[in-house]
Amino acid sequence: MTKTDYLDVATKMIKEAGKIVLKYKNCQKIIKSKSDPLDVVTDVDYQVEKYLINSINQNFPGHHILSEETENKFNTVSGFNWIIDPLDGTKEYVRNIYDYSINIAFEYNNNLLLGIVYFPEIDQIYISQKGKGVEHNNNLVKVSQVNKINNSIIYIHLPDSRWTKKGLKDFSQQQLAFIKNIYRLRSKAHDCESLCFIAKGAAEGYFLPPLEMRGTAGPKWWDVAPGILMIQEAGGMVTDVHGKAIVNHDLSNGLVASNKLIHSQLLQLVK
Known part of the structure; x- marks a missing residue:
């Protein structure tokens, strides 16, 4: 086929x-x-x-x-x-x-x-x-052209009770850094929806903290796989928190997705 x-x-x-x-x-x-x-x-x-x-x-x-x-x-x-x-x-x-x-x-x-x-x-x-891009309801879409983190809307994966105590503390500090440096901080119930928003240019970035912060909490590969390809095909970029490619479905080092233009700035905020 x-x-x-x-x-x-x-x-x-x-x-x-x-x-x-x-x-x-x-x-x-x-x-x-x-x-x-x-x-x-x-x-x-x-x-x-x-x-x-x-x-x-x-x-x-x-x-x-x-x-x-x-x-x-x-x-x-x-x-x-x-x-x-x-x-x-x-x-x-x-x-x-x-x-x-x-x-x-x-x-x-x-x-x-x-x-x-x-x-x-x-x-x-x-x-x-x-190799064919991304369509939203039959309309070809692309990531946004925003190139400054202070003009960016960033979606994050929110914590829950399964997170480690240190992870919750570190996440609170990261939230403050986001609030001080970006335009708006947002979250959706599902990670893939956040990734879709970036692919169609409605947001600039997304952040999933590493497993050491999340404890046993997800997401799993089926929660993000379609969205990862969408961002890449729409002209964006997806890495872990260290700026390395996601390999073998491994989300243990978190996930950082963006329109590519603010990616290095976003990585600085999550380190």
Whole structure:
């Protein structure tokens, strides 16, 4: 199959998955909790996951699938891997908040080739393809041209109770540095949405602290993979907090994403 075939199938899959999500909204059932009692998984998470897995297996036999709800290991034989988050924002979904999405990424030998993020309730879709740029609802988008950190809107991954005490203290100091040096500090419920905003030029940067600050807290690869490709394809830049490339899905050294023009300035703030 060609890249276009992968894109066509993935786009159709994610739109159909969105119909499932909308059909069962307000009548979903909570199946279990994960890291805490409020970190829930619903029957809709599993329905969407089952649909996506079956569709991938039917269209691409031999390809491996990594999903949030199954967490299977990558297939090192074929090299083709699909990364799916059936419902990114389940907590928002069950609370009747529109801010949730379905995320799909496709890789070959750990190289991102395709990324799609779909917000079914507001019918917003972001599509990135290696070498083809980024589209938001069929419109080609690019990162912003802001080149000064003091004119920049920066999104951050907020802490929770799983963070280390030192991590929370260090993060508080970093927040002060952000507030003093940037235009506005923002946060979204989901990391991939923040990355989409940078890709379409609505924000200039994003910061995920390293694992030593976060303790056991995420995000995981399925939370950010589509957004990483989008920023790169839109002309932006993605590194860890040391300015090095993200390798082998390793987010332990955090993640810094930007429009590229402010990247060095942003790295100075997070060190």
